[in-house]
């Protein structure tokens with residue numbers, strides 16, 4: 286049976302002789318949970334990663350993402366709202382794509398984190414991009430961090446997936462795809478019932494990285 290515990294934070298993880306012990310915290314207090322295995326997919330600042338004894342530090346990438354959602358009617362006509370648009374500029378780029386069945390546009394600008402905002406990033410861009418930026422009233426800034434990938438993705442009965450295992454900057458536009466692929470591969474290996482599914486998972490997903498195995 287699968288049970289989903291919402292609003293539950295993992296505070297600590299420890300491998301035991303027979304499985305994995307987790308300390309969880311909810312607004313009602315803390316509670317221990319035990320299981321046979323743990324698949325840790327808790328993102329860039331993963332708590333599970335500590336139990337796998339891999340470096341947890343993240344480094345500033347020197348980049349910031351500014352994100353906004355705006356009505357499709359506010360998007361300049363130079364942008365085709367049926368498509369994903371990638372606008373490349375010096376040391377920065379803009380991605381625009383339709384959401385909510387084309388009623389709104391999601392816009393992300395990624396550029397140098399030392400500049401004040403999208404208008405400064407796009408100072409020398411052509412008119413359509415500058416018009417789009419001027420038509421966007423509110424941007425949410427998001428400082429980007431990075432970490433070198435590790436060849437080791439598991440320790441004992443604990444495996445890491447997604448950004449917890451191998452964070453990728455959005456300029457690659459693949460981090461979520463990696464996480465989904467990890468989940469598909471791990472689920473298949475566990476279902477196949479082989480003797481060491483986590484070892485097989487690491488072999489399949491470490492993609493030739495050699496730095497910390």
Ligand SMILES: Cc1cc2nc3c(=O)[nH]c(=O)nc-3n(C[C@H](O)[C@H](O)[C@H](O)COP(=O)(O)OP(=O)(O)OC[C@H]3O[C@@H](n4cnc5c(N)ncnc54)[C@H](O)[C@@H]3O)c2cc1C
Pocket residue numbers: 293294295296326327328329330331332350393427446447448449453454455457458459460461462463464
């Ligand atoms: C601006 C931007 C644009 C991007 N664009 C793309 C793109 O176009 N294509 C693409 O493939 N990827 C993209 N990415 C990357 C993508 O968002 C990530 O790689 C992906 O979300 C990683 O998924 P994840 O499940 O591993 O981690 P996350 O999405 O970070 O999910 C981790 C989850 O764990 C929870 N959590 C964290 N700590 C704990 C804890 N202690 N206890 C319990 N729960 C916890 C968090 O609340 C969160 O729900 C982009 C990222 C950014 C910032």
